Amino acid sequence: MSLPQHTDATLRYQQQVENSRNYVLPFIAREFPDLRGLRVMEIGCGEGGVLTPFLEQGCDCVGVDLWPERIELAKGFLGSYAESGQLRLIAKNIYDVDFFGEFRHAFDIIILKDAIEHIPDQHKLIAYLKELLSPGGQAYFGFPPWYMPHGGHQQICQSRVLSFLPYIHLLPRPLYRGLLKAAGESQGTIQELMELVDTGISIERFEKIAKETGYDITQRKYYLINPIYKYKFKLQPREQFGWMKGIPFVRNFFTTCMYYMIKPKAAQ
Structure with missing residues (x-):
């Protein structure tokens, strides 16, 4: 049965904001305790709810989405930030030459929340992010491992x-x-x-790609119950059991969400 947030953009935005404020931002803030003034981009920003808490913290943000109608929704929710210049909302492919030319090495934080599992050629994308990150910048990923109970959405x-x-x-x-x-x-x-x-991606595949494309994993968090399931299934978030986190492949079947921060390896 389709959930209410699938058709109600306002509800979806509100849930994104709460989830980002309570879980995504605190996770990222472990690497960036002082967020004010940092440049943040979200790929697949949708209605802009994930970016909202970062805007509230004083970040300069860019939201990118391939779907112009979703960018228009984000403008409706975040118009005041766009008008002040703190936020840019762009309907564009990040591989476009003009996008790359404007934003090369521009971002301290790049966010992909529930996005990487929808993107073909993940190896290409993750490697490309290094060209958009500033020196010392990191990328955040949050996604459901493919083999978990609802990994197919x-x-x-x-x-x-x-x-x-x-x-x-x-x-x-x-x-x-x-x-x-x-x-x-x-x-x-x-x-x-x-x-x-x-395009579904497992824990092992993600970590293999990160290694092959020249990143260090600076943080990871395993969730037994995905924080977003509070809205989908009325379940309270819960981190994965310690012993389960240590069992490669098997953990994919019982971990409903992964959070990662990855950072390009220092030049040798």
């Missing part, structure tokens, strides 16, 4: 049964597609969920 299904059914995204591709079709899901929903089969 099946909560967007209209079917009440499928939206709560765990691990169905791990079925063989033809069987998964057939199940979605038999349940009456729209072609758009089926396409979105099947794309995630290709």
Whole structure:
């Protein structure tokens, strides 16, 4: 069953703000205790809720999204910050030459919240972020590991049964597609969920990419219960058990969210 926030932009924005204020910002602030004046970019900013607490802390922010309609929603929520010049909202591909030319080595913090699992060629993207980070800058990632119970984002299904059914995204591709079709899901929903089969990312894959592209992981946090599940399933956030965090691959199945901070390795 589709959740209210999937169709209510105001509710979605409010939930993003609360989640960012209580969980994302404090995690990032461990690396950057004094946020005032820092330049922050969010890739896939949507309605701008994740950036709002950073704006409140005095950061200069840029929100980028491929969908112009979502940028227009963000302007509606954050118009005062945009008018003052503290925030820029851009509907553009970050690989565009003019974007790169303007923002090369510009950002102290780059945020990808619930975004990396939707992006093809993650290796290319994570490597490219080094060209946008300032010296000493870091990138934050928050994402659901692919193998966890709802790693396929099946909560967007209209079917009440499928939206709560765990691990169905791990079925063989033809069987998964057939199940979605038999349940009456729209072609758009089926396409979105099947794309995630290709782009979903595990803990081990993310850390391997970070290493291969020349980053150090400066922080990581495992969640048994994703903080965003407070809104989706009325569950209270909870960090993963210590012993589970230490079991490679198996932890993917029981960790519903990962937070990371990564920093380019110093030149040798």
